[in-house]
Amino acid sequence: MLLEVRDLHVEFRTREGAAHAVNGVSYAVDAGETLAVLGESGSGKSVTAQAVMGILDMPPGRITGGRILFQGQDLLRMRERERRRIRGAGMAMIFQDALSALNPVLSVGDQLAEMFVVHRGASRKQARARAVELMERVRIPAAAQRVRDYPHQFSGGMRQRIMIAMALALEPALIIADEPTTALDVTVQAQVMELLAELQREYRMGLVLITHDLGVVADVADRIAVMYAGKIVESAPVRDLYKAPAHPYTRGLLDSVPRLDRKGQELYAIKGLPPSLLRVPPGCAFHPRCPMARDVCRTDEPPLYTVSGSRGSACHFWRECLDG
């Protein structure tokens, strides 16, 4: 397995107490596989990713339990030097906002070239040539000229392509893309997502694709992990999950996505808001919002039940949910 997150716990110390941002998350991604991590804002998707990348704000963040295995090695037990090497060449991250992730005072060509100079010992000239190649690879028009431009001179979609190029530069085994298209217009979103999926296949990378938009993942992901209040509540192959969700929260998310085959039907949005992580409801954290909730849901926390070999649901009534 390329990446395995096992029972990860992350807390943030706040004035009002410990906020359990990640509360026993486990997921795995293999080479050539795309895992979509889905959930509303605040569910712990980014914090999990930051723990994997080793870029979590500590303090106030603290990893209080679990393991993160990358190619079998536990990242949480590794020396910082080794960790940094993996962060450079083994895994890379793509963020939502390229403008704040890229250096505003360096041309994009210099930023790309820097990767090859620092990590591959390339000469300036070789590095510059590689930078242009990469920009062509992510389909930046007139790459040979635009290599001298600064990040703010590109459109949002083009900047996102440049960030993808940066992430790809050292051909990492794993890419974590955290809402890579959320800031873009819908048409540009689809193009950038297609490009990312194409490169992922070509390089046989593992891809963790974080999103709050279920519409984005249908065509590109192999598996989906749905997060709610710091936990994974459903984990399944994409096709199974689309056919029939095994958790009411997933059902709510699916019913909030406009679908061609359900034209004319009113969009259903999940009522209410996700809980504060300082005061997660007892029992099933989703119970105050769940249309299927019963007494047991308010007292007994559901474990991640096995639905089938590779599928799990943290709902006491997953069978009923599955049957629709």
Ligand SMILES: Nc1ncnc2c1ncn2[C@@H]1O[C@H](COP(=O)(O)OP(=O)(O)O)[C@@H](O)[C@H]1O
């Ligand atoms: N640097 C931080 N300091 C304090 N709390 C944080 C910090 N980063 C994240 N959190 C808290 O952790 C929770 C999960 O955040 P995050 O993983 O960013 O959610 P999302 O699923 O939207 O990516 C949020 O409730 C947020 O308030």
Ligand code: SF4
């Ligand atoms: S355990 Fe109960 S409250 Fe939680 S999702 Fe299932 S039915 Fe809803």
Ligand SMILES: [Mg+2]
């Ligand atoms: Mg996030």
